[in-house]
Amino acid sequence: MDALYGLLIAPFADFAFMQRALLGALMLSLGACPVGVFLMLRRMSLSGDAMAHAILPGAAAGFLLYGLEILPMTVGGLVAGIVVALGAGAVSRFTIQREDASMAAFYLISLAIGVLMVSLKGSSVDLMHVLFGTVLALNDEALALIGGIVVVTLAALAVFWRALVADCLDPLFLRSVSRMGGPAHFVFLGLVVLNLVGGFQALGTLLSVGLMILPAAGARFWTSRVGPMCVVAVAIGFASCVAGLLLSYHLSLPSGPAIILSAGTVYLASILFGTRGALRNRIVPHRHRTA
Amino acid sequence: MLPSFRRALAMSVITLSVIAAAPAIAEPLKVVASFTVIADFAKNVGGDRIALTTIVGPNGDAHVYEPKPADAVAMAKADVVLVNGLHFEGFLRRLVEASATGAQIVELTKGVKTVEFKPEFAEAEDDHAADGEADHAEHGHDHGVIDPHAFQSVANAKIYVKNIADAFCAADAAGCDDYRANAAAYTRKLDALDGNVRAAIGAIPAQKRVVITSHDAFGYFEHEYGLTFLAPQGISTDSEPSAADVARLVAQIRQDKAAAIFVENITNPRLIEQIAAETGIKVGGALYSDALSGPDGPASTYIDMMRNNIAQIKGAILGS
Numbered sequence: 001m002d003a004l005y006g007l008l009i010a011p012f013a014d015f016a017f018m019q020r021a022l023l024g025a026l027m028l029s030l031g032a033c034p035v036g037v038f039l040m041l042r043r044m045s046l047s048g049d050a051m052a053h054a055i056l057p058g059a060a061a062g063f064l065l066y067g068l069e070i071l072p073m074t075v076g077g078l079v080a081g082i083v084v085a086l087g088a089g090a091v092s093r094f095t096i097q098r099e100d101a102s103m104a105a106f107y108l109i110s111l112a113i114g115v116l117m118v119s120l121k122g123s124s125v126d127l128m129h130v131l132f133g134t135v136l137a138l139n140d141e142a143l144a145l146i147g148g149i150v151v152v153t154l155a156a157l158a159v160f161w162r163a164l165v166a167d168c169l170d171p172l173f174l175r176s177v178s179r180m181g182g183p184a185h186f187v188f189l190g191l192v193v194l195n196l197v198g199g200f201q202a203l204g205t206l207l208s209v210g211l212m213i214l215p216a217a218g219a220r221f222w223t224s225r226v227g228p229m230c231v232v233a234v235a236i237g238f239a240s241c242v243a244g245l246l247l248s249y250h251l252s253l254p255s256g257p258a259i260i261l262s263a264g265t266v267y268l269a270s271i272l273f274g275t276r277g278a279l280r281n282r283i284v285p286h287r288h289r290t291a
Numbered sequence: 292m293l294p295s296f297r298r299a300l301a302m303s304v305i306t307l308s309v310i311a312a313a314p315a316i317a318e319p320l321k322v323v324a325s326f327t328v329i330a331d332f333a334k335n336v337g338g339d340r341i342a343l344t345t346i347v348g349p350n351g352d353a354h355v356y357e358p359k360p361a362d363a364v365a366m367a368k369a370d371v372v373l374v375n376g377l378h379f380e381g382f383l384r385r386l387v388e389a390s391a392t393g394a395q396i397v398e399l400t401k402g403v404k405t406v407e408f409k410p411e412f413a414e415a416e417d418d419h420a421a422d423g424e425a426d427h428a429e430h431g432h433d434h435g436v437i438d439p440h441a442f443q444s445v446a447n448a449k450i451y452v453k454n455i456a457d458a459f460c461a462a463d464a465a466g467c468d469d470y471r472a473n474a475a476a477y478t479r480k481l482d483a484l485d486g487n488v489r490a491a492i493g494a495i496p497a498q499k500r501v502v503i504t505s506h507d508a509f510g511y512f513e514h515e516y517g518l519t520f521l522a523p524q525g526i527s528t529d530s531e532p533s534a535a536d537v538a539r540l541v542a543q544i545r546q547d548k549a550a551a552i553f554v555e556n557i558t559n560p561r562l563i564e565q566i567a568a569e570t571g572i573k574v575g576g577a578l579y580s581d582a583l584s585g586p587d588g589p590a591s592t593y594i595d596m597m598r599n600n601i602a603q604i605k606g607a608i609l610g611s
Contacts (some may be wrong), residue, residue, distance in 0.1 A: 015538055016569045136537050137561040139568075248534035255534050 010082045011249045017136055021245055024202050026137040027146045027261060028211055029237030031153035032195040034230040036216030038188060041168040041226070045213050048105055052196050052209045054084035054107040057114030059200070064117060074197050084110050089189065095183030135202045135245075135255050142201045153191055160187055165226050186225035203256045210260035211237060218267040221274025236266050318342075320463045323369040325380045326353045327583035329399060329451070333373055335477040336455045336534035340466045345370070349585040353379060354417050358386045366390040371462045373455060376400040397458040399451040403441045406514045408507065430556075440508045440580065444515035448593065450477050468588040484594050492516045499608050503540060503552040503566070508580035518604070521549060532562060546572040551607035553578045564605045575607030576584045 008071045039048050050066045058080025069226040076283035084106045091102035138146075157164070163184035174180040192212075199208020215236035244259030273278055295377045319342040324330035330345040337343065344365040353375075366372060376379055376398030387396060411587040441447040456474035460467040480508035492500070500518045507522035543549060544566070552567050553575045564589060567574045578600050579590040 011534070011538065016539055017541070018534060018566055021534070029398075134532065134562060136532060136534060137565045139561060139565060229572065245534060249538060250535065252533045252535040261567075284361055 021135045025241035027150045031150040032212040033120050033215045033233035033237040035195050036212035037230050037233050040216045048209045050103050050107040054110040055081045057110050060117050077197040085189040118224045125250045149194050169210045207260050214263035214267050218270040221270040223247045224276050321370045323365050323372045325374040329373050331449050336474045337511050350582050356382050358382050366392045367396040371395045371458050377437050378589050379439035384592040399454045402450050403447050405437045406510050407436050408438050438510035441511050443509055444511035445481050449481050491605050495608050499550040501549040502550050544572050551575050576603045
């Protein structure tokens with residue numbers, strides 16, 4: 001019992017930074033995992049990655065103008081992300097180009113602007129350290145920001161739930177019965193940007209996408225209804241955060257990668273053992289209903 | 292693809308600039324220094340006889356610096372290139388190759404008695420080595436087991452200055468007397484600085500001579516002056532800390548083994564602030580480790596840097 005306590009509880013009980021890391025990571029999962037489910041259902045999983053890159057110049061601009069302040073960096077990231085999302089959306093709506101190409105084009109432009117700004121500033125302080133927080137160094141401001149983002153995300157999901165689900169499954173149907181189609185799409189893109197901005201305070205842009213996509217992709221193998229899928233994704237996210245932080249504590253691993261690799265392990269296990277559309281169905285023969 | 296493109300770009304710039312540059316008479320000695328500390332030494336030794344270019348500017352991190360075409364141009368035109376050596380400048384080998392410079396590359400740590408990283412940090416280095424060859428090549432800017440920050444001890448700074456004077460004499464025999472005289476004058480200042488540092492450390496009670504910084508760059512300072520430095524981040528600025536590292540530090544501070552904690556000028560201060568908040572330890576001002584500050588900062592020269600660091604350390608320890 002004592003050994004179990006030392007293994008699982010003591011790291012969090014003894015160190016305040018572990019409690020903050022856990023709180024921040026759990027809150028992030030609560031907001032980002034359901035958003036990830038919708039991202040995956042819309043076949044936009046890779047767009048999440050693109051958006052994460054698109055946020056960089058805004059955050060860099062905030063840093064260069066105001067230093068290491070959370071608010072300007074967050075606002076900058078939001079503005080850059082929303083400009084890219086709206087730009088890509090507008091091009092795909094009003095020209096013959098599809099969203100994947102326009103999204104790729106806009107995020108590359110945005111990324112190049114970011115690298116240009118960082119280089120022009122002249123200082124070669126490694127921006128990776130400044131821009132990309134570590135989950136072990138979450139201060140009150142960062143926790144408050146992440147908390148706010150979670151509240152906004154969950155509220156928006158509750159309000160737009162039916163429209164979002166319909167927009168995922170049959171956007172033409174939604175447009176024919178309601179005027180919510182356009183707004184729902186942009187609200188959703190806004191949520192993606194918001195959660196990525198919250199995530200990069202804790203995990204860095206690339207890894208915050210991981211916490212969004214991997215639990216959602218794993219949850220897909222366990223259920224086919226959207227609501228339960230979100231719940232399973234959040235559960236996988238929670239488990240990955242706890243496991244990742246404990247691995248980081250006991251095995252001296254960097255915490256960000258440890259969390260994402262835990263989620264990756266759950267994903268791989270879900271492929272093998274999941275109950276829906278997974279490998280198991282190929283091995284265990286279906287029992288067809290007979291009349 | 293990118294490096295080869297960059298190299299091609301650099302080469303084309305160099306070719307053009309070589310054609311453009313007309314040979315002039317009695318030009319100053321063209322010196323390239325890899326980072327600000329060395330540039331300050333070179334300025335003091337060379338005086339007006341040299342034209343100095345610094346590659347990694349104030350507050351820049353030489354471990355992760357990405358060279359620009361202008362750096363390759365400066366290097367290609369240089370008569371003398373002054374570098375720290377001991378794998379301090381990760382970008383250096385690529386830049387020397389790309390610029391195809393004919394200049395003499397002078398490693399200023401030549402003759403320095405090297406210090407190895409402390410076991411806790413060397414252990415992290417072993418993990419890196421186990422990652423395999425491909426990984427090692429990618430992380431070309433990682434330190435070896437030898438600590439390259441030799442200039443953090445004033446005794447070593449004097450060796451740097453002597454090496455610089457030798458290199459300048461070899462490249463410009465006419466100015467040799469000036470260089471030697473400048474070096475001797477500067478060395479006297481360094482001797483005075485060394486005395487100041489020792490006096491300041493002497494004023495701190497022996498059991499309180501433990502401080503924490505975010506990047507282990509003070510091995511030589513520790514070795515020379517008997518002050519212990521602990522770091523959460525390990526040997527290079529690019530490794531991400533693990534929860535175990537941070538927890539170990541917090542435990543050490545709680546056992547009252549450390550008296551002050553510092554933020555360096557080149558790293559993310561958030562982690563340090565977090566540890567300070569958790570333990571109630573006092574956060575000292577900025578220590579300058581791998582780079583000088585800009586001209587208006589508190590550490591615009593090497594001597595100012597050492598004075599600033601020792602004043603900050605003394606103030607924080609005695610204040611807590």
